[in-house]
Amino acid sequence: MPEVKRRNERLVVLLVLGFIALNYPLLSLFSKVRLFFGIPVLYLYIFTVWSLFILCMALVLEKRAFPSMTSSPPRSGKAE
């Protein structure tokens, strides 16, 4: 249970971090007409954060440290 809980905590923190990173005022820091590697910095920033967010999600969720999940296998629609 603590392991499952920890994963949930990580996910929430990830959400909060993502929300902060992709909103005012952090976003305003990159609101400039400037190119970095030929890409506007605002786009570069948003897409980088986006990619990192996905990467972190994958790492948190796919980490195999949960030998026993609390959930039972879900039933199929037919079985009763």
Added chain:
Amino acid sequence: MLQQWVILVISFCYLGILFAIAYYGDKRADAGRSIISNPYIYTLSIAVYCTAWTFYGSVGRSATTGVGFLPIYLGPTLMAALWWFVLRKIIRIAKVHRLTSIADFIASRYAKDPLIGGIVTIIAVVGILPYISLQLKAVSTSFNVLHTFQSPSQIIHHTETIWTDTALYVALVMAVFSLLFGTRHIDASERHEGLVAAVAFESVVKLIAFCVVGIFVCYYLFAGPSELVSDAVKSPELAKLMKMEAVPGGYASWFTLTFLSMMAIMFLPRQFHLLVVENVNEEHVKKASWLFPLYLLLINIFVLPISLAGLILFEGWSVDPDTFVLTVPLYAKQELVALFVFLGGLSAATGMAIVASIALSTMICNDLVMPVLLRLHYFQQRDLSSVLLTIRRGSIFGILLLGYAYFRLIGESYTLVTIGLVSFAAAAQFAPAILIGIYWRRASRRGAIAGLLAGFAVWGYTLLVPSFVISGWIPQSILEPGPFGLAFLGPYHLFGLDMFDHITHSVFWSMLANVGLLVGVSLFDRQNTMERVQAALFVDVFRHRGIDTRLWSGTATVAELKRLVARFIGPVEAEKAFAEYAEHHDLDTGLNAQAEANLVGFTERKLAGAIGAASARVMISSVVQGEEIGIEGLMEILDETSQVIEYSHRLEEKSRELEIATAELRAANRRLTELDRLKDEFVSTVTHELRTPLTSVRSFSEILRDNPSLPREERQQFLDIIVKESERLTRLINQVLDLAKMESGSVTWTRECVELARVIQEASDSISRLFHENSIQLEKILPAEPVYVMADRDRLIQVAINLLSNAVKFCEPGTGLVQVRLSVSPGKARIEVIDNGPGIHPDEQKRIFDKFHQLKGLRDEKPKGSGLGLTISHRIVTHHDGRIWVESAPEAGAKFIIELPLAKSCEDSEGAGHT
């Protein structure tokens, strides 16, 4: 230029492929080999989120607002972080309760109130209809562009009549598709595998199509994205798009759109349908949580390049930015690319419209029409299974045609994005009722109704009404200054709030009203039993294993229940369902057999799958008589502490057991310590006893050695003493060994018939010399009849000798008299050894059988025995199930008594023991 018929043929071929995939998917599902049961198909099916709005609208929005299109995709990305526990919880609840739509879900949470289901359905239909019409509009527009675009300078704007409008035919094809693959089962909780497979396929097509056009623009029309961007930066107009300032409404709007899309990804009816109802396995959520954001990322990478390219290429011409995806390749005379893009757009549009119409039709049928039908007298006892499917099919047609009508009447005046956002804002109204509902038990039915109605009303007033105004249906004066000239009621600046864009403005007020009323009313509301039960079942879905079947305590017969199910899903299916149930449970199928609570619960869930939770509840109550809810099950569910109590009970029991075990251990330990002490005592006593004779043997031996000239008599006397003491020593050692053997249980006892008179005779014979030496008289009183016991003969003789010699020790020589008496009382033989010595003091009587307990002899101060004789005798008698004790009074002699059980079967074998 592409010929119109070519486009049509290819489009319909493509739709044909969809039919084939869906058909194949259903076939595989029927064969039990699902093709959708993996997280990748699940992810792709969720990507139905990317509609024609994404496909065409994103580029359009990007062309005017720069990054303004992104929040719509960042929101779902962020929300995906919560899927693992929020979405999984919703899926679990929906599976347990067999919920088939978002309306069903909300209604079920709030006491299965049909009213709530109805409200949600109406909000969904009103809110989503524009969105569906948006898809039709996109198909129609893109088709027109594709076959009329020649150059940016000559855009042909022509209005179609209804009969030449492709959108109508596309809508009809979609309706047919939805009918075929969306209403296969009456039980809506059955998955539509073919549909999901087709939707997933469409997601692949639109992603590839968009990436193809993006790569084409970046690398074919321009020499890579950086060159494209540097071209764009040269124009000050385009450079503006690189900054946040290009986003209308600024950061507030950015925030609102992020929030709206976070809600939309889960609570748009079609998303809910694919995420929850069509979910095969909860575990798929895990992979989808990061794969789906990845999909969104990929489909958005090329949005900016395409819009920049369009703006650069068509500078100065009035080309609708919403069509850039098509017009840019057409401009470059790459008609095949454009055609592929068109198919991508068609995929996006049809996927959304099909799933949305199916989801809405289920809601309309189960939460809007059924509750009304069931109240009508006409339908009271009729078979409704065919009616159900007809209603659903009718609703699908109705929805798509209404969507088309909306597009013809209003849609033209709105851009794609605005219509989409209006729908998002409607879907967001479901969020509080669901999210608060699955985490807060107190959220009440009345609170939910108030919140939903208020949110919907505010949404309608601030977004829907203005859209009618723009279409010219309602006078402009309502917007400016406001209704009845009241400025503070203006739909775009309610109560003077005019710092936000329209969407943010509407979302703020509607959410405030919605959440405020839901929470506010709930806080002051009193929930009834049903509400509390449903709340507990939803909030604690992971705690209760499955649904609590003890909820129903009323009575109904199995036959009644079966008839009820048959009315809705048909007799064949009903028979199958009950047979399936009987496989896992004991089911008495007798006509008048009483249905147990479990079966009632099963029936209700089966019905819920077909007609929705609210209607199912109504139907069940019409059949089941008596109390709806069993008090026991109720307590179980409501009483959060019951588990805690049970847990502490178990703890108490454990600690009690531990206490008992500890006490036992302590007692054992005490016994061991005592034994240890006894052993020490025994050893020290034995040593002491051994030392006394040894000392005298040694000292007399020394005297003899050192004084060889000792007179002969004295020498003789000393030698006598040495011999005597040695004898005593031997006796002592023998007895210690004897006792040790007895205590360790290593003595082998023989059992034979023993005649007691003979035993006494033998014993007295063997020590007659002792009596003679001490001039003590021995008197034997023996019965005439032989007395038999089962015993170890030698041991009994040992006992007798012991007692007799003891008696001799305490008798006055000369006057001493010892009597041995043998008698028989019922079942017992009794031997008494009586002396006329000084007797034993009562205090001593108890202890004389203890080891090494010695009584002081009469004639000399030194104790004569080893102190083990009586102990050994006691052991021997006890071993023969007998009893030995002493009766005595001071100065009146002592009487030792032995009782032994008589042998039962020795008479006929007389003499057996005489050997």
